[in-house]
Amino acid sequence: MKEYLLHLADDALVMSQRLSEWTGHGPVLEQDIALTNIALDYLGQSRLLYQYAASIIGDGATEDSLAMLRLEHEFKNHLLVELPNALPAGRDWAFTVCKVFFFSAYQHALMQQLQHNADEEVRGIAAKSLKEVTYHLRWSREWILRLGDGTTESHQRMQQALQACWPFTGELFEVPPYEQGWVDYVAIKKTWMSEVQQTLAEATISSPAGGGREGAFQTGGLHGRHTEYLGYLLAEMQYLQRAYPNSEW
């Protein structure tokens, strides 16, 4: 169970860490605020999950020891969330929005199931997260529409972002080996597909789904085999805890 909680927590934390790189650099002030808000939601989710995991692990584990002192191969997040805000680096609004949309559509379906979980703590976290995720999904969906059906340039950029993100979506429906029989991933995939297909159609973006591309999916994150990007993300995030061990902050 702790492994699965860490998997959920790592997704939320890494998502937050990436999005927070936008703070102060957004395309317009209102969206700078919105994106920071979403990053804060993810951070809050990760803290609840790490705290619960720490209580199960015991042995002095804390939210910070779990977030700041585990190594790359111990992180169990999906590859999608660790991708930079633009490939191979930098900040691209289309790519970021695409990431948030794909992840939110997944998380929305996931939390809907987890809010009925037998474990009271998990239920509570899922119910709280679901409210936030519902907003993230609406926000990112609106941006997919604006960019897809905005200008010629934004349409092109959205289409490119989608192509770049797509290979990392298949992993979202993989059943983690430490999963507790809590979640029906086939149902998640079905809900996700229908949300994505409908939004992309409305956004006049052509969907890469189908066409025998299933084999092109990247996986490994659930087992601790990540992209090259995660190591740098953790090096930055964990720097103070590593440089000044055993300190209070």
Next chain:
Amino acid sequence: MAIAPLEARFQEKIDRDIKIEPKDWMPPAYRQTLIRQISQHAHSEIVGMLPEGNWITRAPSLKRKAILMAKVQDEAGHGLYLYSAAETLGISRDEMITQLHTGKAKYSSIFNYPTLSWADMGAIGWLVDGAAIMNQVPLCRTSYGPYSRAMIRVCKEESFHQRQGFDTLLVLSKGTDAQKAMCQDAINRWWWPSLMMFGPPDDESPNTQQSMQWKIKRFTNDELRQRFVDVIAEQIKLLGMTLPDPDLRWNEERKHYDFGAINWDEFWQVLKGNGPCNQQRLDARRKAWDDGAWVRDAAKAYANKVRLKKEVA
């Protein structure tokens, strides 16, 4: 109506502490002074997000990360209220942003200093936000209504930030030797620039007298600076740290702390654009704005399409 009676009525309102509202007549110079001051304040909030944003991805704990992110987000919110307040004077946000990017409008010079360690997050909260609050609390009673109302909201959040900053330093001051050294170093670097935030000495501040008469400003730069020194010189004792000023001592006769001479050459140099981060900060703002152009265009184009569809339907 001739100008003289309008001016007399305007000054009468000011003297009776009646707020000036957007549709009221006001002297052009009053309007210009406010646009300059409010937009400068808004720009300071936005540029001020950068030095603190510099540590969001490296915050040492999840709790500190959450606090820092929320704080930087508050600053964006302050920028929004202030741009809106300035817009009531007949200038658009885009125009103000252009003035910032071309160097025509200024922002607080304090943000042209680098944030070199985690302790800087504490020092900025305690000293920089502390100095800002000293400046801003009187502005809650400033004569222009929308500015005054914006400042009431800003001040509530700023005092919260200041406490968080002090708390960050307090934890470091009780920590390991390395943390204590980090704490002292940050205080050493931020102290003098914080004193400069109150602006040039009164005898070299050209706008002060008129601004006081219009009740845009309520206290002079030197009065506020002294008040700040008196508060911080006491609070530093709680941290067990020192302020980097050998001349700092209590003056029983004045009932104030005396303090050493401020390096005004440095102040004017940074103001002119020669501070450690002037170029970097403006470049970051320009880049965000330029890179975001296609996003703003797409949002406008999409909104137009949606509107047209509704009109057809």
